[in-house]
Amino acid sequence: xxxxxxxxxxxxxxxxxxxxxxxxxxxxxxxxxxxxxxxxxxxxxxxxxxxxxxxxxxxxxxxxxxxxxxxxxxxxxxxxxxxxxxxxxxxxxxxxxxxxxxxxxxxxxxxxxxxxxxxxxxxxxxxxxxxxxxxxxxxxxxxxxxxxxxxxxxxxxxxxxxxxxxxxxxxxxxxxxxxxxxxxxxxxxxxxxxxxxxxxxxxxxxxxxxxxxxxxxxxxxxxxx
Amino acid sequence: xxxxxxxxxxxxxxxxxxxxxxxxxxxxxxxxxxxxxxxxxxxxxxxxxxxxxxxxxxxxxxxxxxxxxxxxxxxxxxxxxxxxxxxxxxxxxxxxxxxxxxxxxxxxxxxxxxxxxxxxxxxxxxxxxxxxxxxxxxxxxxxxxxxxxxxxxxxxxxxxxxxxxxxxxxxxxxxxxxxxxxxxxxxxxxxxxxxxxxxxxxxxxxxxxxxxxxxxxxxxxxxxxxxxxxxxxxxxxxxxxxxxxx
Ligand SMILES: Nc1ncnc2c1ncn2[C@@H]1O[C@H](COP(=O)(O)OP(=O)(O)O)[C@@H](O)[C@H]1O
Ligand SMILES: [Mg+2]
Numbered sequence: 001x002x003x004x005x006x007x008x009x010x011x012x013x014x015x016x017x018x019x020x021x022x023x024x025x026x027x028x029x030x031x032x033x034x035x036x037x038x039x040x041x042x043x044x045x046x047x048x049x050x051x052x053x054x055x056x057x058x059x060x061x062x063x064x065x066x067x068x069x070x071x072x073x074x075x076x077x078x079x080x081x082x083x084x085x086x087x088x089x090x091x092x093x094x095x096x097x098x099x100x101x102x103x104x105x106x107x108x109x110x111x112x113x114x115x116x117x118x119x120x121x122x123x124x125x126x127x128x129x130x131x132x133x134x135x136x137x138x139x140x141x142x143x144x145x146x147x148x149x150x151x152x153x154x155x156x157x158x159x160x161x162x163x164x165x166x167x168x169x170x171x172x173x174x175x176x177x178x179x180x181x182x183x184x185x186x187x188x189x190x191x192x193x194x195x196x197x198x199x200x201x202x203x204x205x206x207x208x209x210x211x212x213x214x215x216x217x218x219x220x221x222x223x224x225x
Numbered sequence: 226x227x228x229x230x231x232x233x234x235x236x237x238x239x240x241x242x243x244x245x246x247x248x249x250x251x252x253x254x255x256x257x258x259x260x261x262x263x264x265x266x267x268x269x270x271x272x273x274x275x276x277x278x279x280x281x282x283x284x285x286x287x288x289x290x291x292x293x294x295x296x297x298x299x300x301x302x303x304x305x306x307x308x309x310x311x312x313x314x315x316x317x318x319x320x321x322x323x324x325x326x327x328x329x330x331x332x333x334x335x336x337x338x339x340x341x342x343x344x345x346x347x348x349x350x351x352x353x354x355x356x357x358x359x360x361x362x363x364x365x366x367x368x369x370x371x372x373x374x375x376x377x378x379x380x381x382x383x384x385x386x387x388x389x390x391x392x393x394x395x396x397x398x399x400x401x402x403x404x405x406x407x408x409x410x411x412x413x414x415x416x417x418x419x420x421x422x423x424x425x426x427x428x429x430x431x432x433x434x435x436x437x438x439x440x441x442x443x444x445x446x447x448x449x450x451x452x453x454x455x456x457x458x459x460x461x462x463x464x465x466x467x468x469x470x471x
Contacts (some may be wrong), residue, residue, distance in 0.1 A: 035428035127317035129333040130278055131383060141334060146321050 005190030009197060014184050021180035022201065024094070025166040028176065032101040032162050037155075039102065040109025043214060045139065047110065048117045052135075066110070073107035079168050086172045097169035105162055112154045116147030149220050156213035160206045177201070229292055231256045231387060231418055232277055237286035239272055239442075246272050248442040250286070252422065256387075259413050261429040261450075262422045264439035265465055270422040274389050277420065278302075278309045293385065307335055310380030310388040314395050316372040318364040318379070324351065325360040326381045337384065343382075350378040354408050370401030377408055387418035394425060396452065426469055430454060438462045 045068045050063010073081070082100030089096055120143050128138040170179035182196045185191040207224070232254040239247035246269045254260055262270050275281040276288050279295050279302050288296050295305050297401070318327050328347035332338040351357045354374035364372055373393055380388060389431060390409065394402040406428050413432045415420055429436055429450060436453040438446035438461075444458045457463050 095283070120315075123313060123315055123317035124319065126280055127313065127319070128281060128331075130306055130311040131379075132303045132335040133331065134303055137334055141330060142319055146319075149321065192394075 001196065002190075004220075005188070005193035006197075007062045008190055009184060009193050017180055017184065018177060018198075021175055021177035024169075024174065025163070025176040025178075028094070028098050028101065028166040028169055029159075029176075031098050032105055032166075033159050035098075035102045036109050036162070038112045039106035040184035041113055043106060044108035044113035044117065047217040049135075070107045070110050073104055074111065076104070078104040078165065081170060082168055082172060093172040093174045094169070097172050097174050101162065101165065101168070105158065108158055109155065112151055112158065113147065115154075116151040116195065117143060119150060120146055146187050151211060152220075153218050160209055163206055163209070164202060229383065230254060230289075231287040231291060232420070233257075233287075234273075234276070234281045235287040235289070237276060237288060238284050239281065240284045246442050247276070248281075250442075250444065252437075252444065254418070256450070257416055257418055259419045259433050260421070260436060260437065261433035261434050262437045262439055263424065263426070263429065263469075264437075268439045269442045270439050271391050274391050274420055274422055277389060278306050278311060280332070303335075307331075307383060308386045308470075310383060310385035312373070312376050312380055312388065312390045312393045314392040316364070316369070316376045316396075318372055318376055320364050323358060323360065324362050324364070324367070324375050326332075327364070327375060327394065328382045331379070346382050347378070349384050351375070351379045353381075353411075354378045355404070368401060369397045373397065373401075373405045374408055377405075377412075381412075387420070388412065390419065390421040390423070392422050392424070394423065424469055426454065426466075438465065440465075
């Protein structure tokens with residue numbers, strides 16, 4: 001690494017080019033996280049409920065569909081899903097990247113959520129049922145809130161994975177941060193300096209997210225379990 | 226005026242797989258009765274009490290609560306359950322809710338009671354069980370005896386027609402059993418209908434007006450405390466009592 005390599009990299013036009021790429025990475029990550037969380041939650045509840053309502057046809061089929069989706073998707077490479085979304089979906093690369101990542105991540109989040117649901121003590125269901133809560137009320141007031149607290153660490157670790165994996169969007173031609181870095185170092189022949197700088201940025205973001213999650217966890221743990 | 230029985234079992238059988246857990250149970254429990262169920266572990270006491278609010282489905286026969294067949298297909302169980310208070314061996318408080326929230330949650334969400342009114346009712350019952358000083362605590366911050374008293378307040382706040390207790394003191398340290406039994410005794414004196422599974426023979430003698438001895442899924446003995454505890458006719462009852470009394 002040389003001083004020249006860094007001064008080239010840190011020229012104002014290059015910095016704003018990289019920051020623009022970072023903005024795209026963040027946008028991919030945030031949208032993917034939000035949508036994956038919603039879809040993952042729905043998939044998890046569908047699969048979980050399908051297992052509990054063995055005699056209700058609609059619930060069972062919905063549960064089976066969710067189970068198949070989850071099992072197939074999480075055993076495929078995410079990059080393959082992203083490329084397929086782009087090439088078969090005929091949509092802009094950025095949108096394809098976000099949708100492709102969401103298709104994959106939803107399946108991962110779904111299994112984390114389902115694990116959380118399954119970890120809740122049977123006595124909670126019994127107490128709530130005995131009080132006259134419906135299935136849906138028991139899930140939303142009693143079981144899910146407890147499950148979500150237990151799921152904070154694995155979910156955050158998945159969110160950090162998403163932030164890192166936004167770099168896959170480059171393969172679809174999206175000029176996110178990593179992709180823009182390759183354009184810069186091709187011009188100035190400073191790959192070491194460029195990758196080092198980008199790595200520092202990823203690290204700072206992810207380390208901060210991880211620490212914030214731990215602080216949240218400590219706060220929630222303080223008053224209950 | 227003639228009132229029908231509050232709870233009625235008609236030839237109830239329950240199987241878990243090939244395990245015949247309840248055998249032809251016929252049982253009529255009138256309003257205001259304090260019924261205590263005793264019997265060895267695995268004899269079906271929990272299963273029987275859980276059939277009343279249908280936490281357990283029956284394999285055959287009928288259970289009627291206030292004249293409503295809760296075992297019928299399509300029975301409106303959530304409605305029936307609102308009126309039945311249940312207290313569990315392991316308390317089963319909601320750990321993510323404060324003591325007050327534990328008691329207000331069902332009245333608010335199930336019955337639609339306005340929050341201020343639910344809180345007022347909750348405070349009333351928490352005071353009765355001696356837990357008003359802990360309204361803002363979480364269950365994990367309470368002793369077992371305190372948790373169980375909150376659980377009783379939680380059940381009472383729904384203003385139930387009757388209360389079910391499934392070994393409410395079995396998970397408690399000995400020094401905490403008394404505080405929970407005291408609350409239950411007070412409740413009995415106020416005329417609450419109660420079905421209590423317990424091994425506390427002293428409590429049964431003092432509070433029950435009827436005791437069932439359940440053995441291997443059958444009602445082996447049924448009568449007032451003096452009869453069942455002091456002059457049982459059934460050999461199994463005798464041997465069981467000699468174990469729990471000494
Ligand atoms: N959910 C269940 N699945 C299978 N067997 C059960 C279940 N619950 C209870 N049993 C069996 O039913 C019998 C009666 O159990 P239970 O009613 O809990 O007895 P008790 O409360 O008198 O100790 C036992 O043999 C127990 O193993
Ligand atoms: Mg039991």
